[in-house]
Amino acid sequence: MKKKILAIKIALFALAIISLSCAEKKKKINLVFPETNLASENIIPKPSKIIATNSAFGLDKNTVIYTSQASNEFEAVGQFLSDKIEELTALKIPVNSTELETVDRVIYINQSDSLDLQVKESYQLYISKDSIIINSMTAEGAFRGVQTLRQIIPEKSNDTITDHAMWLVPSGKIIDSPNFEYRGAMLDVARHFFSVSEIKKYIDLLAYYKINQLHLHLTDDQGWRIEIKSWPKLTSVSGNTEVGGGKGGFYTQEEYSEIVAYATEHHMTIIPEVDMPGHTNAASVAYPILNGNGKTLKPYTGTHVGFSTFDAHKDTVYAFIDDVVREIAALTPGPYFHIGGDESHVTKKKDYILFVNRVEKIVQKHGKQMIGWDEIMQADVDSSSIAQHWNTKKNATDAAARGSKIIMSPATRAYLDMKYDDASIHGLDWAALIPVDTAYNWSPTTYIKELKKEDILGIEAPLWSETIANMAELEYLAFPRMIGYAELGWSTDENRNWEDFKIRLANQTPYLNRMNVNYYPSELIDWKKDTTNDTLKN
Numbered sequence: 001m002k003k004k005i006l007a008i009k010i011a012l013f014a015l016a017i018i019s020l021s022c023a024e025k026k027k028k029i030n031l032v033f034p035e036t037n038l039a040s041e042n043i044i045p046k047p048s049k050i051i052a053t054n055s056a057f058g059l060d061k062n063t064v065i066y067t068s069q070a071s072n073e074f075e076a077v078g079q080f081l082s083d084k085i086e087e088l089t090a091l092k093i094p095v096n097s098t099e100l101e102t103v104d105r106v107i108y109i110n111q112s113d114s115l116d117l118q119v120k121e122s123y124q125l126y127i128s129k130d131s132i133i134i135n136s137m138t139a140e141g142a143f144r145g146v147q148t149l150r151q152i153i154p155e156k157s158n159d160t161i162t163d164h165a166m167w168l169v170p171s172g173k174i175i176d177s178p179n180f181e182y183r184g185a186m187l188d189v190a191r192h193f194f195s196v197s198e199i200k201k202y203i204d205l206l207a208y209y210k211i212n213q214l215h216l217h218l219t220d221d222q223g224w225r226i227e228i229k230s231w232p233k234l235t236s237v238s239g240n241t242e243v244g245g246g247k248g249g250f251y252t253q254e255e256y257s258e259i260v261a262y263a264t265e266h267h268m269t270i271i272p273e274v275d276m277p278g279h280t281n282a283a284s285v286a287y288p289i290l291n292g293n294g295k296t297l298k299p300y301t302g303t304h305v306g307f308s309t310f311d312a313h314k315d316t317v318y319a320f321i322d323d324v325v326r327e328i329a330a331l332t333p334g335p336y337f338h339i340g341g342d343e344s345h346v347t348k349k350k351d352y353i354l355f356v357n358r359v360e361k362i363v364q365k366h367g368k369q370m371i372g373w374d375e376i377m378q379a380d381v382d383s384s385s386i387a388q389h390w391n392t393k394k395n396a397t398d399a400a401a402r403g404s405k406i407i408m409s410p411a412t413r414a415y416l417d418m419k420y421d422d423a424s425i426h427g428l429d430w431a432a433l434i435p436v437d438t439a440y441n442w443s444p445t446t447y448i449k450e451l452k453k454e455d456i457l458g459i460e461a462p463l464w465s466e467t468i469a470n471m472a473e474l475e476y477l478a479f480p481r482m483i484g485y486a487e488l489g490w491s492t493d494e495n496r497n498w499e500d501f502k503i504r505l506a507n508q509t510p511y512l513n514r515m516n517v518n519y520y521p522s523e524l525i526d527w528k529k530d531t532t533n534d535t536l537k538n
């Protein structure tokens with residue numbers, strides 16, 4: 001540990017010498033910056049603490065990135081930052097380059113074991129005229145800090161400070177830490193299929209707002225979306241259907257791994273869900289032996305729920321589940337496996353309990369922690385299993401009573417598939433209409449007052465896809481509400497305020513437009529007119 005600190009000090013010292021000597025060579029010109037205010041930047045989620053020092057760091061062609069050599073992961077975070085800076089500014093900022101001729105300013109991404117950084121996603125961001133330093137214990141923390149930095153690099157350069165373009169990053173200090181360790185989004189790829197590249201775009205957008213979990217609802221009555229080599233008809237038969245009669249689709253194991261790898265680069269965990277014992281029409285169409293509702297099943301492309309079930313008494317069913325969990329778990333580095341468990345209306349209660357108890361053992365055997373929709377708390381699940389609260393309060397309080405953690409996804413507040421208002425062109429309304437302010441104005445900590453903060457693992461916003469069939473429609477429902485859920489997961493209640501959030505949200509337009517996001521332009525928000533491309537349009 002001491003050695004590491006020494007190495008960092010030496011590296012920093014060397015950098016200081018190099019930058020000084022360069023500056024000397026060029027006869028250091030003292031740049032004059034306009035006054036800035038870091039505290040009024042439009043950062044989402046709101047950081048724990050911001051102290052502005054009213055000057056600026058001039059990001060330009062003579063800036064370099066250095067990263068702690070503690071692990072390759074830090075260098076990868078540095079490269080990520082460099083790539084994102086290039087997308088925004090077209091500057092090519094070298095990472096850990098030994099080509100140091102023209103260094104003027106340094107962005108240093110530093111591993112630190114400081115006591116203030118013991119939460120793995122915590123980071124500190126120090127911005128001064130000559131350097132930006134991101135301190136964090138883990139690469140994950142550095143990655144979160146990088147998102148904050150991206151959000152305060154202006155879209156436009158200032159070309160009057162010096163003889164070349166400079167992007168003025170407001171100076172000061174940010175100390176930041178997440179309120180919840182689990183900050184998730186769910187995407188239903190079963191009702192309608194979404195391609196690998198669409199999921200990657202969703203990951204890009206989610207990571208920018210520090211979401212760290214992506215739950216994929218991979219199976220449902222209407223389709224099965226992941227290749228299982230030991231049961232090939234799941235995809236060859238049931239991969240080809242979806243709501244409304246479209247062609248469906250599925251991920252090969254390679255494609256699923258590509259999603260997982262992309263998520264990992266964004267410090268995001270993929271949580272696979274195989275929904276059972278209900279929501280299993282598609283699986284039973286491929287393999288009728290699994291079916292437990294006594295009827296002959298046909299492919300289903302409607303939107304009703306609650307009519308299908310696996311047979312909880314057949315060994316073949318558990319052998320099947322063992323294969324499915326084994327194959328998916330082997331491709332999934334994250335700790336969780338989601339078994340669904342919702343709306344099993346045609347499964348007898350005693351069968352449901354037997355089923356969940358047995359499936360929990362299978363999930364654990366394959367090294368994963370079980371998550372299920374809140375109904376699973378009717379079974380005798382282990383305290384290590386997690387309840388995702390969507391509907392029934394008693395299931396959530398029962399979970400807490402037995403020591404299980406809870407993910408908060410109350411349908412009336414956190415369901416991205418609910419319409420915003422009566423005019424919404426996509427979405428359902430069975431739980432509620434959820435305008436942008438209603439989506440933001442609640443607290444995952446106090447929503448169920450019987451729960452304690454420690455009972456809650458975090459928050460997740462599910463996007464069911466009965467009414468959305470492509471990326472533009474997905475974006476319409478997810479944005480801007482998802483940005484608010486990101487803040488609900490990261491920032492404390494004391495640090496959140498609708499009036500303040502609303503202004504920061506209004507200022508996301510340059511980013512959302514640059515990313516070509518079809519967000520819903522809610523009238524509750526005074527959207528900033530995006531002038532980034534004006535010169536191009538004229």
Ligand code: TNX
Nearest residue numbers: 305342343373390417428464
């Ligand atoms: C309920 S929420 C469901 C889903 C539907 C959703 C539509 C939950 C655990 N089950 O099967 O897609 O409503 O809003």
